[in-house]
Amino acid sequence: MPRSGISGTLRSPQIDVVIDTGNPFLNRTVDGFLKIGAVGACKVAAEETFDCLHRGDVSKRKVEHALKKMCKEGAYWGTVAGVYVGVVYGVERVRGRSDWKNAMVGGALSGALVSAASSNHGDKIVKDAITAGAVATAVEFANYLT
Amino acid sequence: MPRSGISGTLRSPQIDVVIDTGNPFLNRTVDGFLKIGAVGACKVAAEETFDCLHRGDVSKRKVEHALKKMCKEGAYWGTVAGVYVGVVYGVERVRGRSDWKNAMVGGALSGALVSAASSNHGDKIVKDAITAGAVATAVEFANYLT
Structure with a gap:
């Protein structure tokens, strides 16, 4: 007896944009940003x-607000990541080694940079640098484990 | 003419504690926690x-406060990492593949777990799950770049 059924697969879209600026440092930064x-x-x-589904109403104003927020937050995440990736690459070149200390130093430096750029000063920059360094180190360790 | 000088190297302490519980899932979780x-x-x-150096005073009360805070925050970071590493391992076993989607799903699941354990509910858990999933994905991408 023949049987019939439906089989389907769900694939995530694959988009890979590669921009070659001719400089490995810039390449990484741009890649991280994007x-x-x-x-x-x-x-x-x-x-x-989720907010729209939850409240059950979608208006033009809300979509515009969401788009603006997407651009703003995307640019922020991209900038932070670009700075981090660039700084880690720089630290790796200077130290000539590739270990978790690069992540720590890179995290601390980029934390301080991002904090300074957000017009914090003094103590706050140092604290942000410590936190960012610790988070980067923790992430590096978590990498080895997963 | 003989020359004299001082040469020194600074080494970071190397401590590696490995606890074998006989179960790869538990091993990772314990390792991540520690x-x-x-x-x-x-x-x-x-x-x-930094705080003590900045203010220039060290008291017994402050050291005690710092030690307590170290234990508390260390336990929190450890728990979050243990949950994340364990969940990612579980997702990897279930999916049978190792790619960035594991990090996304693992991040979202452990974000929801940690958020629920912190006695949040409803919307907050979903938002935390979205944020954690996004952060885990971003970290996974940043890994390939550094």
């Missing part, structure tokens, strides 16, 4: 979609 | 040391 900026924008999109 | 808990505790130690 990829992680996209993740940040997707996060806002998911959040706003 | 390693990333230690990073969290070091972060608090660095912050408190």
Whole structure:
């Protein structure tokens, strides 16, 4: 007896944009900006979609607000990631080694940079640098484990 | 003419604690807890040391406060990391593949778990799950770049 059924697969879209600036440092920074900026924008999109579904109303104003927020947060995530990736690459070149200390130093430096750029000063920059360094180290360790 | 000089090297302490529970899932979780808990505790130690140096006074009460905070924050970081590492391992086993989607799903699941355990509910858990999933994905992408 013949049987019939439906089989389907769900594939995530594969988009890979590669921009070659001719400089490995810039390449990484741009790549980090684009990829992680996209993740940040997707996060806002998911959040706003959830909000709309939850409240049950979608208006033009809300979509515009969501788009603006996506651009803003995407740019922020992208910038932070670009700075981090660039700084880690720089630290790796200077130290000539590739270990978790690069992540720590890179995290601390980029934390301080981002904090200074957000017009914090003094103590706050140092604290942000410590936190960012610790988070980067923790992420590096978590990498080895997963 | 003989020349004299001083040469020294600075080495970071190498401590590696391995606890074998006989179960790969538990091993990873315990490893994540210990390693990333230690990073969290070091972060608090660095912050408190900076605070003491900045204000210029060290009292017994402050050291006690710092130690308590180290334990508390270390345990929190460790728990979050343990849950994340364990969940990602579980997702990998279930999916049978190892790519960035594991990090996304693992991040979202552990974000929801940690959020629920922190006695949040409803919307807040979903938002935390979205944020954690996005952060885990961003970190996974940043990994490929550094």
